[in-house]
Amino acid sequence: MQFPPPATAQILLSLLRSAASFHLPAVARHIHAHLLKSCLLHSSPFPSSLLNAYTKSDLQLDAYILFDEIPHPDIFLYSSILAAHARYNSLSSFLSIFRRMISVHFLLPDDFVLATLVNACARFLSLRLGRQVHAYVLVSTFSSDDIVKSSLVDMYSKCGLPNDARRVFDSIELKNFVSLTTMVSGYAANGCIAEALELFWRMRERSVFVWTALISGLVRSGNGFEGLNLFVEMRREGTRIDDAFVLSSVVSASADMAMLALGKQLHCLSVSLGYESNMMLGNAFVDMYAKCSDIASSRMAFDKILKIKCVVSWTTMIVGEAQHGRAEESLDLFARMVSSGVKPNEITFVGLIYACSHIGLVWKGRELFDSMLKDYGIKPSLKHYTCLLDLFSRSGHLSEAQSLIQIMPYEPDEAAWAALLSACNKHGDIQLGVHVADKLLRLKPQVSSTYILLSNTYAIAGKWDSVANARKLMDDLEIKKQPGYSWIEVGRESCLFQAGVVPLHMRENILALLKELMEEMKKRGYVPDTSSVLHDLDEDEKELQLFMHSERLAVAFGLLKSASGMTIRVLKNLRVCGDCHTFMKLISSISGREIVVRDANRFHHFECGRCSCGDFW
């Protein structure tokens, strides 16, 4: 074996390091050839540096092959290959390499391997294994290693245990930016806003990295509003944005809250900062426009992703089209995606079956479901079964739905039973409905919507005692009823509505308008279905109660506020019930306006008395 002059070795290593950090596959391959020619490939630390360069340049396969070619991998090489498996592969493949390291090459994990091992537990959310590793760390010679400790902080945070994370964090001797960022991110992602902010503001310097950790954590834990405010704060501090990570998070927040005007501002900002063609950010904008019901802009943002559209880009667009009831477009996009060589993932199929469900394409949905495993090797999850169940249920194929729920290889969850139950309610199969309702009750759900659904079923069946019982049970279990809410954008103004609460300053106007609309509806022969929920109220009260649905309030508000002919957007409703659906159709036919309503996860465009969902209700 020949040794290169030290200078040459240094140059080769720094080239490999650059290849890793700047993602340069060609450089990695070139140096690989050079090392092979000069018989240096097997001498440490070249193999591990090369392997690192390959994985960071998105050449996982080359990395795995390289590893297999080295007959006696040392602990350096093992920690590289383990990191690669943690990042890009499965927990089982990670563990099989780890076992080989111990039982074939008799290497014990060092601090590097332990940190990687904990990192793998965090990524695959394996708390059980994570605790075992923690125990091993405590009795090992690395029990006071700060890097291993910060990986443990991350592991406990990702597994939803911020208090355990804090305990490890407190034991860290020298807290640096990484460990502080990890803890801030952990608090934010678990919704511990006060704790996150306390740590965050105590930091001497705040890099864009820790800002991103905080903001994205808040957004992901459903605190988008706080996230956006902090983004403003960050801009005020003059923090330089030098990559697209923060922007993606705030765009995602504006998508979740359906804040179109804000989303557009962020789009302008992104362009001015030079991220117009950034794929990740492009995906976020496609999603934002779709969730704000501006499907045309969504499509434009999608077409702007010129380079390579990844699975996320295609999936986002497919789901966006599906949510707008444009199933043909979704299926068309899927065909284009497949022919451009991008492999769909499990989320893609959720979107596709969902698209079919929206317009009642039963056979196509079933075909897609079957092709998941057959053509793409994706095992259908409970979510996919629930989607298919939803498709059968909505389209009135009750017997197929019933047999599917019996033969599916998962224990049906609340969502699955709820899909079947709402179908029973809608299609009037009361006997089956009560049976399913009992099943649901036995699952002891903690969400109020199931109880509402349940009591509706009993109401349809006329079992008033059971209705009262369901309501009482809800009270006993102290399940808080999440109020239905909507908000509406009229011009620059947006207004939030909560079901049953009339905004005080508009009370008179809104109630008068609702009365007027009610008269108009009666003239046209529409009789609201009050039987299910409101059996013990008197007639007048019933009408008023029905109008208290937030969607209707929002529409009333919009009718009052907006100039005629303007589109009214009602966003973020929890559920559009069949009754509301009829109401919206009527309003759109009377007023000649377009009304866009978003329920839990899909849009309904009402225009001239028609709905984009093909009157599927």
Add this chain to the structure above:
DNA sequence: ATAGGGTTAG
């Protein structure tokens, strides 16, 4: 060679 920030569903 190891630890921290991102976009899609529910």
